Amino acid sequence: MLENKVKFFKALADGTRLTILSYLLENSYCACDVTSLTDKDQTTVSKHLKVLAEAAILKYEKRGRNVIYSIRDENTREMLLVLGIGEIKPCCNSPNDSGAFSKDEIEDNEERMSKKEGEAMNADEKKAVIKKKYGEIAMAVGSCCASNSCCGNSSSIELSESVGYTCDQILSFQGANLGLGCGNPTAFAEIRPGDIVLDLGSGAGFDCFLAAEKVGSSGKVIGVDMTPEMLEKAKANALKYGYSNVEFRFGDIEALPVKDKSVNIVISNCVINLAPDKEKVFREAFRVLKPGGRVYLSDMVLLAELPEDLKNNKDLLAGCVAGALLKEEYLRLLKEAGFSVEILSEDPEISERQYGSLPVESLKLKAWM
Secondary structure, three states: OHHHHHHHHHHOOOHHHHHHHHHHOOOOEEHHHHHHHHOOOHHHHHHHHHHHHHOOOEEEEEEOOEEEEEEOOHHHHHHHHHOOHHHOOOOOOOOOOOOOOOHHHHHHHHHHHOOOOOOOOOHHHHHHHHHHHHHHHHHOOOOOOOOOOOOOOOOHHHHHHHOOOOHHHHHHOOOOOOOOOOOOHHHHOOOOOOOEEEEEOOOOOHHHHHHHHHHOOOOEEEEEEOOHHHHHHHHHHHHHHOOOOEEEEEOEOOEOOOOOOOEEEEEEEOOHHHOOOHHHHHHHHHHHEEEEEEEEEEEEEEOOOOOHHHHOOHHHHHOOOOOOOEHHHHHHHHHHOOOEEEEEEEEOOHHHHHOOOOOEEEEEEEEEO
16 A cells, blocks of 8 residues: 555656646546647657556556546546646646746746637637636626626626526525526426536536535535636635535536436536537536436527637637537537437527627527436
8 A cells, every 4th residue: 555655646746747637637638639738759758657557546548549548536536636736737838846837837838828819729729718718707706797708798697687597596696606607407407306416517606506405415416617716616605605515526528527327417507618529528428427317408509600710719719609519510419429309498589688699599408318
């Protein structure tokens, strides 16, 4: 046991390996992707991955020609988060002597990773834009409307009422409602006492707390979010509102930090449009659901293709438009993941209310195994 612990901590005593782990805490990657992300040569990366695997921190599997690496298990993930590995900003610069990255190094990397407006972004760059924007929203006083990010000049209360929340719900959890939704999945999700509910992209916890009221003390709600500032706000809100049946986990909805067949219901509110790989999200939802499990989604979809410059607009990406799929494509991917799908309602008027008449709508649906 002592030898294993020594291996574990020795494996963490290297800046490059900490950078690799900070990426893998968010997603699974093949060795070639890690090479690109860390800006290290393939031989160096392979050596570091081998050390981490031998220390039982990482696991790997072969998929076709690629070897995919991921965190070994949930206990290891939790340990790394406790140690603060998830707070290390992934970047390609070398860390300082302490193994952490300085503020200047992080800012230099953000500048290097930034794209000119309208220029095509890859998946990692899109996630960086989204993390930055939603981190700013979480840290701002009030809602995203106060920071003028996605809601124009309307108040978060008016927006929340317009997408299906009651006044009582809004007033009960004002600190958790940031006005970011395009629906209220807890209103149409068939949540029962004792259910285990998973919220994809839980933000400050608003929908989690509403779901917690329905599952009761015999149930549980798990919120997953990739923005550390949102997680911090959600955990503070859980303490503030006194919910012991809600847990918030750091993670990417394309690679959920949740066990197979462990939840009854998956909900999500205006988040899946932000994920670069929707197919992964839907397959992950299918993986974590128990037999007979159900998914209830409120999300933005396109009714017509956007011009290329709008598809790569950072504000529209963070504002739930640029990353959205055509409605038919969205439904196709859900079905290919193994789900049966029923559209519950559609709200095309949200385009005029919030999105300047762009060809989008809010789609509310139920999917089941």
